[in-house]
Every structure is written in C-alpha cells, then in structure tokens.
Amino acid sequence: MGAAVAGCSAERRSPGAASRTADADPTATDPTAADAERDRSGSPDWRIRSVGPQEAVQGFTDKVSVLPGEEFGLYVSTTAPGFRVSAYRIGWYDGHRARLVWRSERVRGRVQRGPRMVVATRTARADWDRTLGVRTDGWPEGAYLLRLDAENGHQRYIPLIVRSASAKGRTLLVHAPATWQAYNKWGGYSLYEDENGGYGYRSLAVTFDRPYDGNGAEKFLVYERALVVLAERLGIPLAYTTGMDVHRAPAVLRGAVTAVSLGHDEYWTPEQRRHFTEARDAGTNLAFLGANTCFRRIRLEDGGRSRTSAAPRTVVCYKTSYRDDPYLKAHPEMATTDFRQGPGADPESALTGVLYEGYPTDAPYVVHAAGHWLFEGTRVKRGDAFDHLVGVEYDRVTPGTSAPEPIEIVAHSPLVCDGRRSHADSAYYTVPGGAGVFASGTMRWVEGLMAGTRENGRNHGLDARTGAFVTRTTENLLRAFAAGPAARTRPAPRDNVREVYGKARPA
Numbered sequence: 001m002g003a004a005v006a007g008c009s010a011e012r013r014s015p016g017a018a019s020r021t022a023d024a025d026p027t028a029t030d031p032t033a034a035d036a037e038r039d040r041s042g043s044p045d046w047r048i049r050s051v052g053p054q055e056a057v058q059g060f061t062d063k064v065s066v067l068p069g070e071e072f073g074l075y076v077s078t079t080a081p082g083f084r085v086s087a088y089r090i091g092w093y094d095g096h097r098a099r100l101v102w103r104s105e106r107v108r109g110r111v112q113r114g115p116r117m118v119v120a121t122r123t124a125r126a127d128w129d130r131t132l133g134v135r136t137d138g139w140p141e142g143a144y145l146l147r148l149d150a151e152n153g154h155q156r157y158i159p160l161i162v163r164s165a166s167a168k169g170r171t172l173l174v175h176a177p178a179t180w181q182a183y184n185k186w187g188g189y190s191l192y193e194d195e196n197g198g199y200g201y202r203s204l205a206v207t208f209d210r211p212y213d214g215n216g217a218e219k220f221l222v223y224e225r226a227l228v229v230l231a232e233r234l235g236i237p238l239a240y241t242t243g244m245d246v247h248r249a250p251a252v253l254r255g256a257v258t259a260v261s262l263g264h265d266e267y268w269t270p271e272q273r274r275h276f277t278e279a280r281d282a283g284t285n286l287a288f289l290g291a292n293t294c295f296r297r298i299r300l301e302d303g304g305r306s307r308t309s310a311a312p313r314t315v316v317c318y319k320t321s322y323r324d325d326p327y328l329k330a331h332p333e334m335a336t337t338d339f340r341q342g343p344g345a346d347p348e349s350a351l352t353g354v355l356y357e358g359y360p361t362d363a364p365y366v367v368h369a370a371g372h373w374l375f376e377g378t379r380v381k382r383g384d385a386f387d388h389l390v391g392v393e394y395d396r397v398t399p400g401t402s403a404p405e406p407i408e409i410v411a412h413s414p415l416v417c418d419g420r421r422s423h424a425d426s427a428y429y430t431v432p433g434g435a436g437v438f439a440s441g442t443m444r445w446v447e448g449l450m451a452g453t454r455e456n457g458r459n460h461g462l463d464a465r466t467g468a469f470v471t472r473t474t475e476n477l478l479r480a481f482a483a484g485p486a487a488r489t490r491p492a493p494r495d496n497v498r499e500v501y502g503k504a505r506p507a
Contacts, residue, residue, distance in 0.1 A: 037089075037140050038232060042096020046088040048147065051215050052154030055079055055111070058186075058211040059148055060126065063311060064177045065161040065242050069137050072160070076131040077112035080150035085134070087160075090143045090225055092233035097225075097455070101139050107132055109150065115187030121205040122194070123314070124187025136162055141240050143175065143228050145217055157216035167239035168255030171482050173228060175242045177208070178267040178298060178315050180219040186210045191317055204325075205301070205316040223263030226449040227289060230474060231260075236482040243272050247300060248311065250275035256284045258481040263290040263446035267298045267315060273339070277351055280435045285481040288439040289446055289474070291424075292356045292393045294348040297339050299327065350402040353427045354395035354439045362460070363415035363424065365389035365442065368500065372410045373480065373490050374428065374438070378472050386466040389448055390415055394424035395441040399501055404429045404437075406495030411441070425500075428493050436486025438477055445470060 059076035066072050074085065084106055088098040112128040139162050146158040161175050187210060188195030189203040212218070231238055241252050243261075247269045253259060259279060265288075273294055280286050296319070300312035318325045322335040333344050340347040340355075349355040364385035367375065390413045397409055411426035424441045431437070444460060449471055452464025483489050 033140070034237065035235070038092065038235060040093060040099055042091075042093025043088060043098055043100040044096045046086075046096075046098035046100070046145065046147070048155045048157065048215055050154050051156065052152070054186075054213070056152055056154035057083060057109075057148045057150035057156050058216070059131070059146075059156065059158055060208065060211045061146070061158055061160055062130070062209075063160075064208060065163040065245055065311075066136055067165060068139055068141060068162055069135070071133050071135045073130045074132050074134055074146070074158075075112070075126065075128040076107070076109070076148060077126075077128060078109040078148070078150045078152070079111055080109045080152035080154075082106045082109050083148055083150040085132075086147045086149065087134075087139070088145045088147060089140060089162075090145065090228045090232075092229055097229050098145070101144070102134075102136075104132070104134070115210070117187075117189075118205075121316075122189055122201060122203045123205050123207055124189045124203070124210060125207045126187070126210040141238075143173070143220070143224070143240060145220075148216075156211070157221075158211070159217045159220045161240055161242050163241045163245055164239035164252060166254070167241070167252050167259075170237040170239040170256060171231065171258040171260060171478065172239045172241060172253065172256045173231065173260050173262070174246060174265070175220070175224055175240070176262060176265040176267070177242050178244055178300075179264055180212065181206050181208060181315050182267050182296075182317065183219065184210070184212050186213045191315075191319070204318050204321065205314050207315075208313045219264060223290065223443070223446050226455065227260070227262055227446050227474070230449055230471065231478060234475060234478060236478060243268060244300065244312065246275050247272040250278075253279040253284060257484055258285040258287060258478070260287045260289065260478075261293055264443055265290055265293045267296045267317065268294045268339075269298055269300055270334075273346075273351060280351070280431060280437065281433050283433045283435050283485045285435050285486050286351075286437045287477060287481060288352050288354075288437075291354075291395045291441055291443040292359075293352055293395075293439070295338060295356050297334075297336055299334065299336050347402050349398065350404070351437075352395070352439045353397065353403050353407050353429050353437055354425055354441050355398040355401055355403070356393065356395050357398075357422060357424075358417045358420075359391075359393040361391050361394055361415045361417040361424075362388055363390040363394075363413055365411055365424075365426075365466075366413040367410075368412040369408060369410040369494070369496070372408070372428070374410060374473055374476050376476055378469050380469065385413075386448075386469055387463070388461045389444055389466055389470070390424045390442045391444050391460065393443045395439060396423050397425045397427050397497055397501075399497055404431065406493050408493035408496055409500050412500055413441075430487040430493060434485025434487045436481065436490065445474075449474060
C-alpha cells in the first residue's frame with residue numbers, strides 16, 4: 001500500500017529431480033491448443049489443506065517467470081524426510097479453477113540455513129542450495145501455482161508465470177511479482193516493516209531469493225487468480241507476463257489488443273511505465289483492475305544467486321529515505337520514491353486516469369453513469385450501491401492533476417478515510433491512437449469476482465449481488481477490449497468531471 005496522501009541448463013539435476021509431465025501440451029500460442037487447454041478437465045485437489053508452521057515446508061524459484069520449455073531451479077527447505085512438487089495451471093477448467101500439469105517424483109527433504117541479512121539495505125535472503133531443476137516442456141503459457149507437499153502433512157505454494165513471448169492479437173494479463181515481494185516479510189523484513197513491525201528499519205531492497213511468507217501465494221490468490229479464471233472462462237485469446245518482464249522485454253506488448261494490470265500492482269519501474277504508455281498510444285487498450293497502481297517508482301537489480309537467469313532478482317525502493325540511496329550520486333533523476341514525488345515527479349494519473357488517495361476505507365461502490373457500455377446487462381441505475389466494494393485502498397479522478405482529457409467518471413463512491421470525506425472513482429478515457437483505458441478505482445475489484453461464492457477470498461462482506469455485478473461488468477470490459485482499440489467500437493467517453501466535482505478543485 002502507499003502512504004495516504006491529500007532452453008537447456010548446463011547444471012546437473014539434483015537427485016530427486018526426475019519428473020513426469022501430466023497430459024503434456026504444445027505451447028498455447030497456437031489458438032487451437034489454447035482452446036484445447038480450456039476444454040481439459042480440472043483438478044479439484046489443487047488447494048492447500050494444511051499450511052502448518054513456516055519451517056514445515058517452504059521454497060522459492062530462481063526465476064519469476066519462464067518461457068515454455070525453459071528450466072527453473074527450485075530451492076526447498078522442509079523438516080519432513082521428503083516431499084513432492086505439483087504444478088497447477090490456473091484457469092476455468094469447468095469450474096475446478098486449476099489443472100495438474102506436472103508432478104515430481106519424491107524428493108529427499110532437508111532443512112536449509114536461516115535468513116542472511118544484507119546489512120546495507122536490510123535485505124533478508126535465503127542463501128540455499130538448489131534442490132532440483134524443473135523443465136517446463138509441454139507446460140502451456142499461464143499462471144501457475146507450484147504446490148510443495150511435504151511428508152509431514154503440510155503444504156506451501158510457490159507462484160510461477162509461464163510467460164508469452166508475444167501477445168499479438170491477444171489480451172495480456174500482467175502479473176505483479178514486484179508488489180508481491182514488496183509485502184513479503186519472510187526473514188522478518190519487507191519494504192514496510194522490520195522484524196518488530198517498525199517502519200524506520202524496514203528493508204530498502206527486497207530479493208526474490210527467499211520464499212514468500214504465509215501460504216506462499218497470498219497476493220496472487222487474493223488479487224489476481226479470480227481474473228485469470230474469468231478471462232479463461234470467456235475464451236478470449238490470452239497471453240501472460242509480469243511487470244518485471246515488461247520492464248526488460250517490452251516486445252511482448254507489441255500488437256497486444258489489451259494489457260491488464262490486476263488487483264494490486266503498486267510497484268513499477270519507469271521503464272515498465274514507459275512501455276505501457278507507448279503500447280497505449282499505439283492502440284493497446286489498458287485495464288487497471290485495482291487501486292494504488294503504478295504508485296511506487298522502483299529499480300530492479302541483479303543481486304541474486306541464480307546461475308540460470310539473467311533477469312533481475314532485487315526490488316529497490318528507498319521510499320522516504322531515497323536521499324540515502326548511493327545510486328543517486330550518479331543518477332540523481334532516479335529516486336526510488338513515489339512517482340508523484342520529486343525529483344522527476346510524474347503522477348500515475350497520466351497513465352491510469354486516476355490518482356491514489358489513501359487507505360484504509362470500506363465503502364459502497366456507487367454507480368454514476370448507469371448507461372455506460374461497461375454496465376450493459378447489469379440493470380443498474382444511477383445511485384445503485386454495492387456494499388464494501390470500495391476498499392481497502394482507493395483512487396479518484398482529481399481535477400488539476402495530469403489526468404488525460406476527456407475522461408468519464410462511471411462510478412463515484414462517497415467514503416470516509418482516516419476521518420476525511422472523499423470519493424473513489426471508476427473512470428474511462430480514450431487516446432487518439434484508439435485505445436481505451438479503464439480504471440476501477442478500488443483494490444477490491446478482483447476480489448469482487450469471487451463475492452457470493454465459495455472462492456470468496458478475504459470476503460469483506462461482499463455478497464452475491466456484488467459478485468454478479470462485478471463479473472458482468474468485467475466480462476463487458478474484457479470482451480469489448482478484446483475486439484480491438486475501444487475508441488473505434490465503443491462510444492466516446494463523456495467528459496463529466498466538472499459535472500461531478502464542479503469547477504473548483506475538490507478538497
């Protein structure tokens with residue numbers, strides 16, 4: 001959250017690395033293969049039954065994402081004598097929401113060493129030995145959960161994206177591992193807290209060379225999984241990547257009909273933001289289905305132990321301590337603080353259309369432009385409200401900032417945040433190149449897709465009526481955006497900011 005503001009490996013595989021592929025597929029870049037994948041039977045046993053204590057079983061990969069067929073390394077520590085790894089691809093799968101693609105043979109367990117601290121940046125890392133190598137031959141592109149099943153009865157997830165080399169003609173789902181890692185407190189430290197819960201001695205850089213805390217995939221499960229399931233159910237052509245991959249390999253955006261930022265996508269590099277902006281201006285629609293998006297400006301560095309990946313492994317964000325960053329001596333323009341802060345201030349609203357304002361809040365989502373095409377089939381009327389859908393962080397259209405014009409506010413939701421009255425806004429705008437851009441303005445949008453179901457995420461009191469509304473609206477958005485540049489097929493936005501907020505900039 002942000003601050004409140006007004007190929008083949010040369011390495012030998014370890015013992016136990018032998019594996020088998022379940023129902024192997026060709027790559028999903030072939031539309032026929034993608035359709036066949038969606039029609040496959042799911043695996044209802046993909047969920048974790050027992051997390052247990054952290055030391056029971058935990059692990060991480062040496063790559064955030066891989067192309068189909070590439071190998072990644074797996075690093076595991078467990079108190080059990082052995083374990084197995086299962087790779088589940090997330091999708092609709094006739095309602096099962098995941099499919100078993102691969103399962104390892106039994107691997108001998110061992111307890112690996114504890115966290116090591118990089119003192120200069122208070123970075124907790126796991127300098128573990130590589131447990132096994134896993135090839136992804138036959139794994140379709142998509143979002144995966146690797147589940148560690150230890151013989152002590154406990155389990156953990158490790159998220160992995162099998163990414164697309166190109167998204168031409170497809171809707172690109174952009175996952176947010178930099179944000180996952182920012183909040184990860186494995187080893188006692190995150191970009192928010194030290195081991196005692198304090199801010200002053202938090203990490204200034206965090207590494208992917210460590211497990212995630214909790215069940216291993218909380219941020220993915222809460223803020224991303226439900227959108228993947230919905231998009232796969234719709235049958236639109238999909239591609240997959242991460243924000244970190246957009247940073248270093250922007251060609252994946254070339255020709256994409258849409259790029260989707262999911263429910264909590266806070267940490268971006270300037271390069272990632274520039275590549276998104278260029279894609280928008282070339283006609284790629286953008287959807288921001290969260291809040292607090294593109295708020296923190298980060299730097300990616302190597303700093304990892306992987307010998308199999310050239311990708312960066314460290315997320316640097318000094319935040320309010322940016323003047324202490326030694327990198328600034330040679331690069332004074334690159335402060336790892338909020339995008340809207342100097343030096344080099346560039347508010348996120350120039351891209352998203354909305355500006356992050358604060359947390360925490362819990363408020364109804366209130367429809368404003370009921371006749372907008374986004375709401376087709378929902379039968380909503382102006383003023384209809386959906387309890388608890390706005391939270392825990394929110395964005396708004398803020399006149400006087402760098403938001404594109406014209407921009408249409410389609411939902412305008414009164415709220416109270418830290419004793420201050422304000423509003424959250426869902427907004428839509430277009431650009432001359434034809435792209436449409438939608439921002440939900442609330443971090444609970446993707447969670448809303450699960451409302452009223454057994455897949456209810458963190459809940460928050462969201463009900464089935466809310467779930468039906470969010471689902472139909474998201475279906476309208478994804479289908480319209482999948483048809484090409486939205487400005488060419490959907491009505492132009494009606495500039496209603498003055499109508500909603502009046503002439504003066506709101507307090």
